Amino acid sequence: MxxxxxxxxxxxxxxxxxxxxxxxxxxxxxxxxxxxxxxxxxxxxxxxxxxxxxxxxxxxxxxPETVLFTVDAPLGRAVYVADAAGPALLHGETELVRRAFPAGDVLWSRPLHTEVLDLDAHAGVVHALCADDTLVSVDTTDGTVLGRRPLPPYGPLSLHAAPDGTVIVGTSAGQILRY
Structure with missing residues (x-):
């Protein structure tokens, strides 16, 4: 049959x-x-x-939903991490901020001086895709800037940190870049 x-x-x-x-x-x-x-x-x-x-x-x-905490400005892009420093929400619009989760206390903040288009984190590193065509990598526990990489001018749109540590960037030109 x-x-x-x-x-x-x-x-x-x-x-x-x-x-x-x-x-x-x-x-x-x-x-x-x-x-x-x-x-x-x-x-x-x-x-x-x-x-x-x-x-x-x-x-x-x-x-109704439960409000965990309130801030005085929009959070921008955000990603949750649970690392050696504990659970946290990493977010940013023109700076990267680590907030204790769920309390919301600011643990560190790093100015980027450009708009954050997307964020993702893996293995203790948060990667920020920025409007000035840069990829900024920061230690999630203490906010130390680990690297700032210039990107080709293809119009960065999206970012993903793969389980193997590879960073994938999607562009408005229809390209996928691997770092």
Missing amino acids: TGAPLHDEPFPELLGNPTQVAVSADERWIAVSSVAHLRSRVAVYRAADLSCAHLLTFTMDAA
């Missing part, structure tokens, strides 16, 4: 149609997610027969 569907409804455990699907590298598992109203669901299926192995349902309470 090659080509015949295994089920009349492919993912009956979901809340409507799937919004995301991922297949494991060994092709043994399929993870599928869906969202409906204030609930979301993730189902993990065995690829061989599409039987459901795990089902997670998340419900968003209708209660």
Whole structure:
């Protein structure tokens, strides 16, 4: 019966149609997610027969959000870290700031004198993609500037610090740069 569907409804455990699907590298598992109203669901299926192995349902309470702390200026881009100095929120618009999380106390601040377009952190280093076509790398624990690299004038847009430490920069010219 090659080509015949295994089920009349492919993912009956979901809340409507799937919004995301991922297949494991060994092709043994399929993870599928869906969202409906204030609930979301993730189902993990065995690829061989599409039987459901795990089902997670998340419900968003209708209660209002909790304000952790308030600052006197916009935070700008932000990234959460948990490193040797403890949990923190690193953020910036024209400076990099480390705030204790969840209290919000400023632990250090480094002026950049340019707009921060994007931030990401990995292995104790926060990387700031700046509007002046520079990539600034700073130690997350104490704010020491580790490097400032000029970028080609391709219009930096986005930044990602990969698990292996590679920094990826996306540009408005449609290029992906690797550092």
